Amino acid sequence: MRSRADLPPVIDVEVTTRGELPGAAHYARSKIGGLGRLTHRPVRHARVKLTKHRDPAVERAVVAQANLDVDGRLIRAQVQGVTAREAVDRLEARLRHRLERAAKHWEARRGSIPATGPHEWRHESEPTRRHSYFPRPVDERRVIRRKSFAMAPCTVDEAALEMDLLDYDFHLFTEKGTGAVSVLYRGGPTGYRLALVAPALADQLSPFELPLTISPQPVPCLTEEEAIERLGLLDLPFLFFIDAAPGRVSVLYHRYDGHYGLITPAG
DSSP, X not given: OOOGGGSOSSOOOEEEEESSOTTHHHHHHHHHXXXXXXXXXXXXXXXXEEEEOSOTTOSSOEEEEEEEEETTEEEEEEEEESSHHHHHHXXXXXXXXXXXXXXXXXXXXXXXXXXXXXOSOOGGGGGGSOOSSOOOOGGGOOEEEEEEEOOOOBOHHHHHHHHHHTTOSEEEEEBTTTOOEEEEESOSTTSOEEEESSGGGGGGOOOOOOOOEEOOSOOOEEXXXXXXXXXXXXXXXXXXXXXXXXXXXXXXXXXXXXXXXEEEEOO
């Protein structure tokens, strides 16, 4: 591993923009690039995407997304702002937190407990949260992103660390002890909650230290259309369900643009 002195102080950032955002690319390249002084490993690639919604009724119209490949570990963040500069500033602050956290845990055992603290939302306080996605009319929403990936078994602690570094609201993974597909998300009195595709297996979970609550509710078996309807009726950011057609576990979620994304385990 190279020493910190051998690493460049400025990250080379690839920036793309959508919408009228004059000067935003240069500002993002400079602001995010300056985070190079915080990394303790080489940044192999850094990408920032800035998108401005066309609807003037949207209060925070600029969405800023970042993906950093820090020596093979992906660190991600997504924020919104009224202006491009505000969005970039918030993105820089979010990435700074995650880089500092990654450095703290880099040499420690993978799966250490993520620090608890304020997050963007809590499942039990949904009515008071601000939606993090574009309020697209229901009849215009479509599933426009489908992802399927292999999930190496991991512990709850490892899943929590991964979720935190990737800035996800939830994390779909295969729990190591039970072998069951599970979803870890932010919610409940401890700040973290776990949903198992088979709740009866809860006593077989691999040892973990993260304070969490476990949902006793069975995962519903629904068609994709029924899942979309339930997601809208319950006003949830995501829905963990079994797709009735192929009979496989899926997670339907709101994308930042107001459409839907669907995640399934490979195979």
